[in-house]
Amino acid sequence: MKRTWMTMEGNEAVARVAYAVSDVLAIYPITPSTPMGESADAWSASDQANLWGTVPRVVEMQSEGGAAGALHGALQTGALATTFTASQGLLLMIPNMYKIAGELTPAVFHVAARALATQGLSIFGDHSDVMATRATGFAQLASRSVQEAQDLALIAHASTLQARVPFLHFFDGFRTSHEINKIELLDQLDMRAMIDETLVQAHRNRALSPEHPFIRGTAQNPDVYFQARESVNPFYQACPTIVQQTMDRFAGLVGRQYHLFDYAGDPQAEHVIIAMGSGAETVEETVQYLSAQGEKVGVLTVHLFRPFSVAHFLQALPRTTRVITVLDRTKEPGSTGEPLYQDVVVAFQEGIASGLAGSSPRIIGGRYGLASKEFTPAMVKGIFEEMKRAEPKNHFTIGILDDVTYTSLDYDPTFTITQPGTVQCVFWGLGSDGTVGANKNSIKIIGEETANHAQGYFVYDSKKSGSVTISHLRFGPQPIRESYLIGEGQADFVACHQFALLEHFDILKYAHPGGTFLLDSIYPPEQVWEHLPGEVQQAILDKHLQCHVINAHKVAQETNMGGRINTVMQTCFFALSGVLPKEQAIAQIKHSIEKTYKKRGDAVVQRNFQAVDATLAHLFAVPVPAREAVLSATNGARGEASGTALSQTRRQPIPLPVLTRRPTVSPEAPIFVREVLAPMMVGDGDQLPVSALPNDGTYPSGTARWEKRNIAAEIPVWDASICIQCGKCVMVCPHAVIREKVYEPASLAGAPASFQTVDARFKEFPGQMYSLQVAPEDCTGCSLCVEVCPVKNKSQVGLKALNMAPQPPLREQEVANWDFFQTLPEVDRTHLNLAAIKNTQLLTPLFEFSGACSGCGETPYIKLATQLFGDRMLVANATGCSSIYGGNLPTTPWTFNREGRGPAWSNSLFEDNAEFGLGMRVALDKQQEYAAELLVRCSSQVGEDLVRKLLQADQSTEAGIHTQREHVAALRQQLQAGLRDETLTPEAHTDMGSLLALADALVRRSVWIIGGDGWAYDIGFGGLDHVLATGANVNVLVLDTEVYSNTGGQSSKSTPRGAVAKFAAKGKGTPKKDLGLLAMAYGNIYVAHVALGANDLQTLHAFQEAEAYDGPSLIIAYSHCIAHGIEMSKGLDQQKLAVQTGYWPLYRYNPDLVEEGKNPFVLDSKAPTLPLEAYAYNETRYRMLLQSNEARAEMLMHEAKQDVQDRLTHYQQLAAVAPEPVQPALSKEQNHA
Amino acid sequence: MPDLTTTYLGLPLKNPLVVSASPLSKKRDRVRQLEDAGASAIVLYSLFEEQITREADELDCYLNLATNSYAEALSYFPDLEHYNVGPDGYLEHLRRVKETVSIPVIGSLNGVSAGGWVEYARKIEQAGADALELNIYYLPTDPEMSSNTLEKIYVNLVREVRTAVQIPLALKLSPFITALPHLASRCIEAGANGLVLFNRFYQPDFDLEAFEVVPHLELSTSHDLLLPLRWIALLYGRIPTDFALTSGVHRVQDVVKAVMAGANVTMLASELLQHGPGRLRQLLEELDQWMEQHEYLSVAQMRGCMSQNSVAEPAAFERANYMKALNLFDSHLPG
16 A cells, blocks of 8 residues: 655644544643644644544643643543643643553653753753653653654554553654654554554543442552552553554554664674664664674664563663663753663663573763754764773763763764765745745655655744744655754755845855855845855855855845745755756745645735746856965965065955954953853854853843844934934833933033934933934834834924834944943933833833844833833743743843842743742842841941831832932941951841841842733633732733743633634634733732833833832733734734723722722723724734634624623723722720710 | 616616615625615625735735744744635625525626736626626826826726626726726727726825824715716717716716716615615605606606707817806806
């Protein structure tokens, strides 16, 4: 039978099987497993049936804990149930995993294995999560490639039914989950044949049912728990054999034979590496190469890790093995070795004891590949070299340079294995230009339309705007097994889709000598050479590269493709790579375009077709100057410069390189930034040794300012003559790249000639000057500042006081202006009236230049909080967008002011953020209390007057806080003097020392708990509710984007009815949860519902009131988001419409007003003036339902309007309620009575 | 009872009241109400090629936005199985409207590209339209484009569509054409079966508070009748084709004037938007009464009786009329 081959990601390959053999799927998004849940949800939404012809139920839960609970319930009720997860998500499932296993329940969890958050969070792949569950009683089955992930997914589902042991099937996050590879598909018949109906029935028969009731889940006493726990042993003993039999059955059916432990290499091997996951694939590839060279080496791939079958293990190893290296992709600090190593050691000990093994080879263990660290054949060879030593290093690391505890092995990084016939291609692009999408298409075309095998893997940086992507594509006649990136000097084809990247990155390091270089260039072929940085010219000459250019952006513009050059560059790739004859390639590209875009409309297809057709006429070979000529010119020039005599004659005028790559960061940057963060910025972080990195996860603040990403095509230009200095532009800027200052005219000394200044229009600052300045290399070009500018040019109303203009010609000038602007003095915040927007915007933001999406709706709120409270702020940040743009290395936008004060920021987890913040508050309160106690105890040394001032300070204003800081400074002096006084008692010394350490706690602190709606409405809601209920003085800021933005737009309980989101592909059918109302129900919580774009002053007041309120405060902030499917520059308009349609009412609930005899609830927005559609249908999330299922869209819109009306009516009633009269005090007479 | 029947584009109609292309035809229930109230035919709201293209482009743009940029969020929306972008929604609606009513249903098309006109015209025919109204609206802003070039585009377009479809074609024109009779005549030669005079446009207006240009559309009044009335009266008998008068038909007198100028049918939208479909019934009763009172036996008898060819003073439709009006106005001036 001819089988189907398809080119797909590991996640899809697994989800396809899991969906087909399940009837209930409980899901929750977590990278890198999310796409499995998304696929399942989409299939369910489109009524795709499973193996039994029925559409599986897919239920999204509020957390992985919830998903595991739901799954447990479904399993107990007889469902064939599955889930997908990773990392912390898997940890949240552990309690239920023990239950599911303890109850001998067939189930499969598919895990895209990922690192755990320790000193830092990582979304990338290793086995730390899986290893943390190895005691749960789940069987653990490891796949090492996309093909295996598909196959073993089915083997897991088939085995669990027979074994009654639940299975955790895992494969490496990103490396396998996101790798696209050509695989042979399992079809429905295979799955049918593998899933035994009688076992399915047996599972269903064991389910809870009132028809034959029993109870399961008892509490057991010391008398029986132990015995009952041991009762499961036969199942674990039988499990390995069941899995092997299932693998054998699979082999009989499909042809691919797997074993619990698969050995490859020399049958007489002396040196054997044992590994599992994608790393084993690399080892095997290297073993094959080395064996061919005559080396006695081998590899044992572990598929079934739990239950660990000693017999099968020992049987699989050659008897000739002398040295074993066990590789673990995890770290278990403090253990005798990592898990697989321990098992191997134990297996030999037990084998010897039981007679299965004669003696034990030497066994060493090593760690590799944590968080997707590259693991290459060079490293494998290094390990084999180490094994040959008389005393090989145990507990080693490979792939890093450990210069602290010297665990790392040396290896020769230049060792490579290239499979004959495999073509390797690397593409540099930006996220926004469609490079990755095009390459995904290309690899599918090659995989499915040619006889070639193909592989695609994609590397992204951690920025959400202007992110750099590198695509690694391989294709060739043999299956592509390389589970690592294309190495330096190995690519046959290198493409650079953005000319500007040449400025920062060593693009051509990947190029193989004689390879092809394709460059998107605005310069024509005859001019491009002189615009290349010298390093690029040199690489082209050294490697004899064939160079081609295309002005892809021009072709894209002319064919209405906008900034998406994907189709153009894809066509160039096919034209140059020769993988297919040109005509056939073009036909295939068009076919692929049609397949991808047809459903989005013929116009889209035609537009792409035009781009394909227009491309080849614009693709040119670049005449590369003769190497000798260039070298002579270069040498000559260098010779002159260094005073050496000119020894060669220039044969022809070749322009010298006038450009070189720019330094990554300014030489003025702090040393840590220059030496540690800068290499990370340009992708060289792999080279950093262990000693370079902080050992406790602590990194300096204020580092984003050194990362000049220079990503804006256009930046705002200030028209000072019409500006009214309202500060709105500064307030809305998501990236803090536009600032205003008021200063004395004398400060202008030394200003660059182009620096703009006008008379300040602030009544507080008579006679002073005003400047508005843009940071040109930090701006993302989102244009929100221009959109919000209220001033129009009287003669040309299309112009405002800020107008976008191309950045390149302005860059150098504005860099100088920005540098000067920063030298201007900061405003004295103690004398500012902070009730006005324009004044608050003079305050320095302590959150700047984040890598959030261009035009982000969240960051302006965070920035505002830092302007107002940043110098005394502690931030607990839930995992999500804000923790990524806030704290993903290399740099952080959280920064400090000139006094060195700034927000103290930390991210604990996703689910526990409220509790984390409460912990901060409790500690601060205790420290303040203890400091006050110490003050009293130390009053004789400190002075009664200062103690009184410190304890009775009014810190409700900026001036009060300033005074308190002065008093604390005085206190420090007194204490330091006291500590020098040896006449004082030891007790007094102890108290003074303690007080000195705690003195800062006497200054008012502001605790902010920040996170998105995924945290606040869903996974962290229980904790948030509890923290609010404690009455503690914390400020909670919910950045409400109404979806899980960070993981790609999954529905949360904040998602409104009628909007389409992932996990709500049919449009959400239930209303948005009213978090504010729930909080208000407590009566003692300050609650505000704000939308900066609709009413900035209300937002400002809400922040100030929330912070001032001595109790819990909750601000729910409308945050427009890329996941709404809007033009981000119109985000503020959308906020306004959200309020004008009544969708997002603005209100403040201030319990303090009750004491004043007022209604605590103030509705700040007016009755709706527009229908809901006027807001909703500007957004793709609503409109796409209209375009896909009009009847449902209309029904949900009707209901959504009712939701809005009901909510408004309720609020109006709340606002109209007269405050309850304060209970009159009893008169003396009544009292007596 | 006077005979109200008429023909338009070769379609026999029970009376000269046709519903013009407007939002009135967006809901099937409303179309049924219009038929019940006496509409003799209905022109469906326009299929705008530009809108279809824009919707497709927007959907594509936002589904693509920020995709494949960041490892945790490689996309932001589920890519659904199917989207109603393109003409499918319109065609389906047309099909259903045809099933709902028994009066003729005329499709309406507003294209931009040559290929678009032909493709969509064919699809509208296939969906069951009894006729097709081509709504040509091109605003020439390029000083290099001559009226000649523009007119050629119009005529070629009609010719191409004519070749592609069998159903009758009406051509809806704007009044802002230099030599309207000539262009109209060439279009009829090219295969159009009738002229619809005239198109009404959204005219941009200024918002003086926001300093913004805002689209603006006012419902017509009877005053708007005069422009098409004059042109139909001028063209009737000169160009052998059917005429539909649209713009400004509100009262029974407007209907009568239109027919007397030479219109086969009058088209209504503003009046029905303001007063509901029931207004048609009223107008028909009034027409009946008016004809009885004025002893007209049939619409056919009335048709064209006040066209330029038929009136005693043909110059009244031309420039002399203009002079006369000015003189009259002059007499009201003080002093």
